[in-house]
Amino acid sequence: MGSLEAAVNRAIIYSDPPTSATQIVELPIEKPGPGQVLVRLFYSGVCHTDLGFCSNSFGLPNPAPKGQVGGHEGVGEVVEQGPGVTTPAIGAKVGVKYAADACLNCDNCLVGGETSCPSVKVSGYYTPGTFQQYVVSSATYLTPIPDGIDLAGAGPLMCGGITVYTALKRAGTRFGDWVLVSGAGGGLGHLAIQYAKAIGAQVIALDHGSKKSFCEELGADAFVDFTKFETDEELKEEVWKISKSGVKTVLCCVSGNRAYEQSMDFLGFRGTLVCLGVPPAGGLGASLASRVNAMIMSELTIFAIKSGNRQDAKECLDIAARGLVKTHYKLRGMDELTAIFHEMEEGTISGRVVIDLR
Ligand SMILES: [Zn+2]
Ligand SMILES: [Zn+2]
16 A cells, blocks of 8 residues: 555545536545544445535535535545544554544433434535545444454445334334335445344335345345335335235335335334435425324334434444345446446446545
8 A cells, every 4th residue: 555655635625616526636645633543445435425425405594515525434544643532543453434523422422322422523514525535533432343254344334224123123113013114225225234134123115126136145134126016005014915014114215205104004003114314405394294093093203313323333233243134236447437426316326336546
């Protein structure tokens, strides 16, 4: 890899937001300050939230600025410690999550809601992210990567994996429960199938027919092709036929309003909808209000997960390191991010894309 002095930091920036234009530039390699380490990143997964930040499809009042380095699914190695830092050690393999840093002392942090810390630093959104070769990061907030895990595959676990694992954990999904994964062949979905199977759940994978064999190979007990149904009512009937009494947990990994509408229909008594895909600006408002009656009748729960905390990350990685979950990814070049964003918009990607930063 050569000496640090000779190295440059190649980075992908959002060159013309809110378009999905990106550009590779050379940035200086920063020195880690007190409490920080410098990480040489090898891989970064590409998450829909990156596309959302770049194109501002979330309708954020403060869209990502021109020149933003995106990315929050980074994996690499510690190459330099800031003053006073002893861990992680030089050479330690570490991951960078959606939250690049949090205060760890506020009310939200103290109950494990680090991603909702008022002073959270979001990797790839006003904080330089993981679409670059070097990143300075908080030593305490990095995630240690366990031995025996495929490093490129660990990238997407840093957001996608943690998010779906935390969703199942907080939903209280138990052995034998039916879990329906909407968007099952995608980045989040394909990990959700595997984490659900790892904890003993039965899985209905819902996606376009082109993802059927992929989802079945991942362990889905049943596959439902949503394009095969004329009406939402027929789709609901199919899901109820498979699950007998409706599903216990729906993980909605897609962002369309209609997918959320359908998700509610799949839930049996005391079922739980976990919102993961971020709907476009304008969102769900009225349609959700119209569901309250049905929610009361079946005592349903709806909650959402942004991403997990350090403990969730550790558990999620441990399960993967034991071989129970494998990220399916395509390794792509740094010059392909814009093309990747377009493919994400078209929904043509199976599994996750990982950018090779080496
Ligand atoms: Zn993400
Ligand atoms: Zn905090």
